[in-house]
Amino acid sequence: MRTLGFFSLAALVLICLAGCNFTDYNSYQDATYVPQPNAENTPSETGDDDTWIDDDDDQEPHLPALPKWLRERPYLQDRSLWGQEIDMADPPPVRDLGAMGVGNGKVFGILGNQYPLASWHNLGGPTYQKDLKWFTDKEPWLIVRGHYLSPATQTISRVRTAPIVIATAANQALEWTSVNFAPIYGADTAAEQALISVWIVRNLSRQAISEIYLEIDSNLGKFRESAFLENDYSGRWLSIRPLDAAAEPGDAFNDLWIDVGELQPGEERAIVVPYVFTQTNQNSGEVFQAIQTAGVDALLESTLAWWNEWAGQIATIETPDPKFNELMLTLALSIKVNQAANGALSQMSQYSNTWLRDTHGPSLLYPLIGLNDDFKAMLDYLWGAAVITGNLANAVTLDLDTSDLPAEPDWRNLGTLGGRIRAESPSALVLEHENYLKATGDLDTLEERYDYLWHAVMHQELIDNCLQPFSSDETFEDVMEATFGENIFNEPDDSTLSFYSSLLLMRAAGFMERLATLLGKDEDAADFADLVERVRVCAENTFWMPDLGFYAVKADTATREPYPRPYEDISTMPIWLNALPLTNPRVVSNFETVMDELGHRDGALYSRISPIYNLLFPQVKAGIQTGMSHGYWLNNLDKMFHPTADQAFELWKDVPTAAGFTDEAVVVPEYGHLSIFREPFGIVCDTSARFRSWEAGILGQAFLYHLTGYDYDYYDGTAALAPQLPPKWDTMAFRQLAYNEGRFDLTVTRTENDGRRIVLTTDAATDFTLTLTVPLDADFAGVKINGAAAAATAEVNKYGRTVVRVAPFEVPEDGETVIEVLAGASR
Known part of the structure; x- marks a missing residue:
């Protein structure tokens, strides 16, 4: 939450000012409208044709x-x-x-x-x-x-x-x-x-x-x-x-x-x-x-x-639970309602503006369900706003005219970024464009914006040429400080090093290395590769705590002393961001230690709030989560093929609001809105905010990934699936999953001994090389593709699940592919 404390105080001052009648109501123009009767607009129903029975004077009418x-x-x-x-x-x-x-x-x-x-x-x-x-x-x-x-x-x-x-x-x-x-x-x-x-x-x-x-x-x-x-x-x-x-x-x-x-x-x-x-x-x-x-x-x-x-473009889900079947559409709709008519993505509750980082959530979900055009419009506005204003900004107003852009700045000579874009959010901007390339294969747009993206990576602030501060605008920042018992009014500055910023920069620079290579910019590619390695080595040396077995979320800049407590929104990032290999023993240890420290019986992961803030917020009995935190954790469990993922997935019933949408912060384990301040005057409205678009994308992608493991790279012609059937479901189907402009259906059915039958049905615009991974709670007995034996490996991981990896194979366009994963005795 960007404004947990400041706005609550500022609002009280502004409300007092707002209460004074400074408005000249005589300047208001309304001269041409004359109210006219119109039965179509305001029908008055007499109810004469409505029959109701009143058999007893004590009964009410039956309407x-x-x-x-x-x-x-x-x-x-x-x-x-x-x-x-x-x-x-x-x-x-x-x-x-x-x-x-x-x-x-x-x-x-x-x-x-x-x-x-x-x-x-x-x-x-x-x-x-x-x-x-x-x-x-x-x-x-x-x-x-x-x-x-x-x-x-x-x-x-x-x-x-x-x-x-x-x-x-x-x-x-x-x-x-x-x-x-x-x-x-x-x-x-x-x-x-x-x-x-x-x-x-x-x-x-x-x-x-x-x-x-x-x-x-x-x-x-x-x-x-x-x-x-x-x-x-x-x-x-x-x-x-x-x-x-x-x-x-x-x-x-x-x-x-x-x-x-x-x-x-x-x-x-x-x-x-x-x-x-x-x-x-x-x-x-x-x-x-x-x-x-x-x-x-x-x-x-x-x-x-x-x-x-608009909704007709969106992939649909068929499961035994009709309420879950609506969730993806509901989350996608909340993103769209937050999108301005000119394409800019906003957080309309409290904030307005469009934010560099916040498009990252929709960039993960929209390409999978068929909304690439809406996603592209978000990126186009960010690009146009940066050209008009002459630089990147953490937040930009929503009402700029980007239809006729001036000449773009000389991005490479703009100098080091400062303030709230010194780190973190510029990396998110680059990752959003990575998701766009994967979704569309549109290299031309990224070539046009290459120097803009170069600037977003190479001009971030570096400490000792390899470490980074917080931006001080992270959505989790105030919640993390409340968890640690720190002063939420004291924003982190250059005195604190951020593991989160380092991981984001590694990923962003890694993508830019790929992009530079694709565009034949070999010197830039080498520079980006060097940056990735420098940041990785320094992060490992600074944040890894061998005696505790996990990565510190932050460290003191002067002493390099790491902070010895995990925090869910950062501790989950090595896996969620795909920043470090899943086979890295440190990544595994970090995952397991954080789960031991912060995990709960219902499959959730959250820190307990500090006692001092318990006194300030007595409605918080256990802890506070940011609105996207559960998505991070569920994705960690899924990528590690941990059995707790089944429990964590079931929290789809609780994590969204009663309306099916997302909040900026919630009280756990009840998942009620963290309402620190709500006022009716329109200055702040809500702290924390409601009806969020960033969190909706992250949660939507996490739930979809749990069920399908779906990811694709259209530029490379590849796709990946790792479907997981919830224990209480025997079948599920996904209609019209997107592969750029192509579509395909995926059906997963439980078979004998907890095996799987997976059917892919593609249209004429969809073909790819598929990497298929299937977790089972049974012994492995083989794989068949369209009735023929196929190459695959299987191993029982350290969490007791059999992980079957099928050798990559071609899925043709306009056809049906049937994969049978055969199981022996169930365990």
Whole structure:
């Protein structure tokens, strides 16, 4: 977490400033919009055709489960299994709520992270860039005859393939549901500058209910004429007004009351409430008019069609667990919702901006599941931003125009990188491009950007020509310091050496050696090879602790004294990064020692929090994990073919949020959100952050790798598989796994004595040389490929698993290849 402590304090100061009314609301332009009735936008349902039985005066009416407005739109009923149903008599704490991001690359907001679940949080637009702050939270409340209603139940869910979120609250008398989405509408893109909530209020009782109001409670802003207005103090405006319903100021100056009117028994009313985002010099009336003209049905249908087409690119999974089958799509969707319309990948919860390191997660997942174009757009924006600004930056704003780039800088003469890009994140940038070459074979793009990548490696800060500091911006930094009982306000500087930075630099320089060789730059290749070796030798000499049997995560620069405690986000890096050989005895010892020190019975790996921070955060009973940490550990277990991997994989049920997404940091072993600070004013919003894109990519790739072991290098024409069937599954299938633009299916089935039958079905664009490894919990009895005996080796590793390695073989295009791994007696 980059801002665990600082922003919590800074926010309090800024909130006080924000509370002052500095905004000139008379400058707000809204001259052209005149509210007009439109039955298509706001149908009022009488419920006359809804039959319900009231056999006993003491019984409530038996109404259909869903309001008519939803029943008439069946496409909204294809709901994800990731969601929450909450009994408000015993509600879970806020940290156990799953935040759901809604966005279209221009406007963004979060739902489901607080009560009421339909509250908007972290609101931004008309671009994804946050300037001074986000807009303030908007909490919906139902009021009847001046009294606020307390719901007995609340639910929140999402359309399976799209960020269309449905939240419902109800008690015995009334039910109020919101359908929330960010329009994607090519016929008039002005409508894309709004988040839309369609509210359906339904009378569940036997009596008419009058004087019903929907209140939108805000923390800042004011009611002006027929709209609620808010300024973000940096030239952006948010305007809220219902279509086809009267609005008035509430009891407080910053509340909006929407008149629902009177509802007869069984009657419902739907009201469309756009949240329109504009710049100061733009008329919001144009956006409202675009929404009114299109109609909410056209906007919903267009939005869902766009997301369905996007989701149609993604590989699908078929296992005995339908909830897991949705997880890959869910994680991929969270990445896409965080991606700005211009391609830049953001962390929209709290931060905004695009970050050098954060594309690394999506770069691991997206190429495997068929989203290379989205991945390429992320890299293109980072490249364009660096050209425009003249250098690398740890974080770059999201609203640069990269369509017509100036001449690029003289990268080789820019000098040594400093500040938060002195180490770590520039290496991640290079590894993202390595993943792009592997995914696409597109050497031309990397040749164009070669000096840019050269600069990212060769101009990092080196201490004694071979060691590196921390960048002081590592996501795990504050959590690690809290674990060690250190001062989280004291960021590491050149006085501390980082094993993490060294491993990243080794990998980045190693790839650049390959790239230089491919491009015929032999002198550069030799320089990169020399750098890899220098960094490796110094890292081994500095961080390896033979008496303890593991690598130190950091060391004192002046004394070279290593720190004698492991930490999961660094100690897992030799294996996760493929930085050191798995056969290296030190790597094996590091893996086993860290597992002994930090491993837990449920298959998790985490450090216990320091007692001093236990006092500060009493909700933390055991420890804290970063959102990507479990992905690192699961990948370690898988690459070592350790049987604990089965337990660690089962944590897919717990590690994501209830919504199926990821947080920046979680409390373990409960995996609730680490909520140190949450405020409704939009300055910080959440510390730690919610709905993350980097962590989603890392976890998604880890879960997929556990099941398939899939990796590929399209440039070399190779692929690798190492499928592992969970003990409770006898079969699993993966449809349309990506191999650049080609696709193939993979089916794995358990056979006699715990053997395996593996079927690959390729399309006309897919052929590769396959390296296949299969772990078994049985004796090995042979391998057949398409019925013929095949060469393979097998050994029982030190953890008791039989690891079968099939000699590399060709998988042809447009065909079926059947591999049978035969087993003897099960162990």
